[in-house]
Amino acid sequence: MNEHTLKVLEYQAIRERLTAHCTTPLGAERAKQLTPSTDLEVIRLRLQQTSEARRLIDLAEEMSLRGAQDVRHAAGLARAGGVLTPEALLSIADTLETARRLRTFLLAREEKCPALCVLARQLEPLPDVVSEIRRCLREDATVADDATPELARLRGRLRQLHARITERLQALLHSSRVRPMLQEPVITLRGDRYCLPVKAEYRAQFGGIVHDVSASGATLFMEPQEVVDLGNQIRETQIAEQREVERVLAQLSARVGKHADALLLTCDALGELDFIQARALLSAEWDAVEPALNTRGKIRLLRARHPLLKPPVVPIDVELGERFRILLITGPNTGGKTVTLKTVGLLTLMMQSGLHVPADTGTEMAVFQKVFADIGDEQSIEQSLSTFSGHITHIAAMLPRCDEHTLVLLDELGAGTDPAEGAALAQAILDYLLARRTRVMATTHYGELKSYAYARQGVQNASVEFDVQTLRPTYHLRIGTPGSSHAIVIAQRLGLPSSVIETARARLAGRETEATNIMRRLEEEQRALEQERLAAQQERVHAETLRKQLQQQLEKLEEERQRIREQVAQEVQQRLQELLQQAEEAYRRLREQPREN
Known part of the structure; x- marks a missing residue:
């Protein structure tokens, strides 16, 4: 995966958060070296492992790796014929006992975690090695008298x-x-x-x-x-004692060396299980889910949250790759456009690393062979590159490598130069990517690109909402509606003289074209349709709520009717029983009367 992409999407921060959840150096080593995969089956397996470990956590049956240590160096030394210290031998015993407990724990829950049990079977407890170490060594790392x-x-x-x-x-x-x-x-x-x-x-x-x-x-x-x-x-006598101690340590080391390969495999499995546990703990921390996967380039994020933002985080819904392959996001500065790009990019990298993503159930994501991101200020003093040149340098390097299995994220496409030339260049770049069927998300301030999205099949507008009353972004993403920079409204509310505002509006009105007017009408129609959709959705939710309430009432009525039936039947049965007893008693008295006479 492209190193520049990993850097600008802050993938290293994910590694660090993951490392903090590891219990052992073995797991932490894997977390620090984590990279996204492009192999669908590898990704599926990693996600399954994460989901199984998360299920155990949710059931309060978390795996315990307490006691496991990195004893690979000691195992290698013993295999080469070296003599281990008592501390190293005790660490090996602790690690093997942890492996035994973990193996037993997982195999007893195989139905819940079959993928984890594959690793559990690689754990070799080596009970003979452990018992001999425990017999010969005390907990204070001295050799026992006996x-x-x-x-x-x-x-x-x-x-x-x-x-x-x-x-x-x-x-x-x-x-x-x-x-x-x-x-x-x-x-x-x-x-x-x-x-x-x-x-x-x-x-x-x-x-x-x-x-x-x-x-x-x-x-x-x-x-x-x-x-x-x-x-x-x-x-x-002390010299003779030391020689005997060394002989005991040599014997124990030879026993470890004999099983060094099994011990190294056990360490590998323990490290992998610790790494999986860390992924599951991160999933629980972020309330993340396992997404559905596809190789068709389709992305459908439901209430996705950027995992590195401080709460409260506004969730976003994003789609790409099915109805359209390019999504152009417009809106004011600090409105959340770049965060949207980073959310989609980082969650893609996380998913391809076997991590759950902070989103809702029903989220579906595509496995990409390449992910490119051009985000942030690419100005370089050392290379004498302006912001515009820095961006173009990165884009020029990525374009020839793009295809239908590539995700490209472009922030402020065409910015940093003459607006007319920048807009033309941006459209040319998007045409190139559209022809290659690449999945693209791009942010822009150029009005020409809004028109471009309406005129191109496979391209869709989107915007981040902005509250002109409070002058604050809402961070909600609206697909299908281009946004505005709201520069004049913001300037007016920030105290710019009214004469300046009126002049600006007059100049803007003079520059508006028929296409601009059509776009505005489309935006208004889109907004109206969105409001109607939301109203219809609320009506459906209300109707579904009423239906459930009526269903519950019917079920209660049916339960009450059944209860009354059973109660009446019981009372009738009881009354019949009483009548039969009375009849039997009367018959008995009638039969006894002649005898008395």
């Missing part, structure tokens, strides 16, 4: 030696011969040797090895001669 019998023996001996040396040093502290030689009665460590703080003047008399000296030189930290042999035994 990792091997030899390590248990060595550490037991170390404890015994430490106890013996401490006992002997305690005895020296309480010795009447040694106590006067000490600065204070404490045992201290220097390096890995047990020492006592001896006054410097008693060095020869105390006897032993000096391992350190205080800053003032008044205190010598000396290992008494009586414990030197025990200290040496401790050191020898």
Whole structure:
């Protein structure tokens, strides 16, 4: 996809928002490298994955990747025969346990998320590797005593030696011969040797090895001669212990190396699932939907919102590519024309990246092979290009590459030069794109292009509404009606002298052509038709509401009638039962009377 297009449509901001939703470095790496695809099947799969993850979120069954880490470097090192640190081995165990939980979670919901389960089956929990790491390593990243019998023996001996040396040093502290030689009665460590703080003047008399000296030189930290042999035994045992620890880590690393390929595949699947989860979280944040796809160049956006605008955002309805291939949008500055272009362009890039789009259900979008956008001020001081030259340079580069599978977005087409020449050039560019069946959205201020849209089949006018009373845009897009810049009305409300306003209106009236008058009448007719359509739509909505209310009332009446029937039947049955009981009682008494007589 064209890098300039990605830049002007602010695609990088989408990557950043997506990256912020990733839990792991594996997912964040994918989010940062995200690019739109042009393969329809790839896009369908990505959108399906996003929709399945979104469905889980909506059901409060969000995937959890807590504990997963990027252990690819460690896996590669182990495969090459390297020895991993305890921290790296624990990270691998954490990652594999996350993979096991996630695999179990997704496979239990396969009917809801079949596409995610394809990735879930790539997760290899490697339970033997995890259990061995957990058995040999503590949570503080140290090797457990019972990792091997030899390590248990060595550490037991170390404890015994430490106890013996401490006992002997305690005895020296309480010795009447040694106590006067000490600065204070404490045992201290220097390096890995047990020492006592001896006054410097008693060095020869105390006897032993000096391992350190205080800053003032008044205190010598000396290992008494009586414990030197025990200290040496401790050191020898510590060396043997370290060798055994290294042997345990080497064995664990070899076990990881044996399964390195499966571990790398698991990391890949975890990263993909985290990336999908981030896409679903972004969908939920923006209340986005999965659009229907086509390859016919048809765009139909319903209540679409630009995802990077601060709320409140006015939604827009946009269509392109079915009834017409070029849409020309006119209207005042700051009225929302450029935002409309950016919304269509950015949502197209998002959809082709497997992201849901912030719009309503029923939205349909086309998969384009190329998307070009010429938006904003293209002035370049370094290249000595004016705004006009900057725009034309980009347009000249894109035109030969356009075809029926291309979307082109042009902002202020032909602007920055003589209006007559700019309008003529704009019409020529649109003719060129129309002949190539390219889908085009363009904004303009040129009145000539409004007439052009009426005269060309496949071209349609549109406008962004502007409230002349408040001097504020409404940002609503109206397809079929060209807009006005409202320059004179705005100038009048902003306080320009009335004489200037009248002169401007007179000059404008003198320049209006028959085509302009026809356009105005068409605009008025279009506006009237739109009002009639809205009124008819409101009537239909009102009629549908009444129909539903009547249907509900009929259903309630039917339920009430059924309830009354059941109640009457129950009462009749109960009364019949009572009459039968009374008849039986009377018959019983009649039969008993002769016996009594």
